[in-house]
Amino acid sequence: MTDERTIVACVDGSAYAAAACDAAIWAAGKLDAPLTFVNVISRRKHAAAADYSGQIGLGTREHLLTELAELDGQRARLARERGRDFLDTARQRAEQAGRPDPTTRQRNGELVDALHSMDDEIRLLAIGKRGESAGDDDHLGSNLERVIRGVSCPILVTNQSFTPPQRVLIAFDGSKTGQRVIERAVATPLLSEVEVHLVYVGQPNDERRRQIDAAAETLRAAGATLTTAVLEGDVEPALHDYQRQHGLDLMVMGAYGHTRIRQLLVGSTTTDMIRRAEVPLLIVR
Known part of the structure; x- marks a missing residue:
């Protein structure tokens, strides 16, 4: 049965949007799947003017409220036009890469709500690790974490550039989710013809060693060209150090498990893991 779900890339004005587009284009080609670009206009960012009439000195200046409302309307219109420009650029990028006729969608509201409403349609989501509203500091903000928690599809989180991966790290913890990651890695064309490093962090008991060997x-x-590694230390730095030492260009891990890897994607460490990653991170359900 053909899987008609689409590969989705989130498109905004951030420095990461182009890489998300490129990742989605690559995934659509590998999976022979439809491609969709989505631009979401936040209600909070472009909300209608608030009612300040109860504040001192403003109640008699109704024309100011009217001007504020008109200004917010203009901002919303410009945001829509700007978003359409982003979508047009993404479409052109896809067509130049040989993926003609991608779908484009523009939504109002919050990103996680827009994506959740499309959940059944999405085969894989590509999204930059920082969005336009994240600012210029080193923080991701909460939007990406809400997306990770709010959608059920695999998520490919990109840096500011993306190249098709050739050498992949799969973080394995022996949990049922970790085993599903292996099953999906075997089944998906995304990870075909790549060198795979299967990495476990911790002191494995006999059962864990059996699970590592089985994976x-x-x-x-x-048919994978495979290297296995058992590492000591804290999970996050151990994985990042291994990735750098071996020049791996994609990290793959499950969204939920039952060991320390689970903690990386629950709570504040979610953003720490993604923020410090120097390569794209594929989060598998």
Whole structure:
């Protein structure tokens, strides 16, 4: 049965949007799937003028309220036009890469709500690690974390540039989610013809070693060029150090598990893991 769900990229004015587009274009090609670009205009950012009439000195200046409302209307219109420009640029980028006729959608509201309403249609979501509203500091903001929690599809989080991955790190913790990551890694064309590093962080007991060996055998049986590694230390820095040392260009991990890897994607450490990643991160359900 053909999977007609679409690959979706979130498009805004951030420095990460182009990479999200490129990642989605790559994924659509690997999966032979439709491609959709989505631009969401936040209600909070472009809300209608508030009613300040109860504040001292403003009640008699109704013309100011009218001007504020008109100004907010103009801002909303400009935001829509700006968003359409982003979508047009993304469409052109896809067509130049050989993916003609992508779908474009513009939505009002919050990003997570817009994506949640499309959840059944999305096969994979590509999104930059920082959006336009994240500012110029080193913080991701809460939008990305809400998206990770709010949608059920795999999520490919990109940096400011994206190149098709050739050498992939799969973080494995032995949990049911970790085992599903292996099953999906074997099944998806996204990870075909790549070198795979299967990495476990911690002191494995006999059961964990059996699970690591079984996961490795599954990957080898699927034709993967495979390296396995068992690391000591804290999960997050150990994974990042290994990725850098071996020049890996994609990290893959489950969204939820039952060991320390689970903690990376629950609470504040979610953003820490993504913020410090130097390569794209594929989060698998």
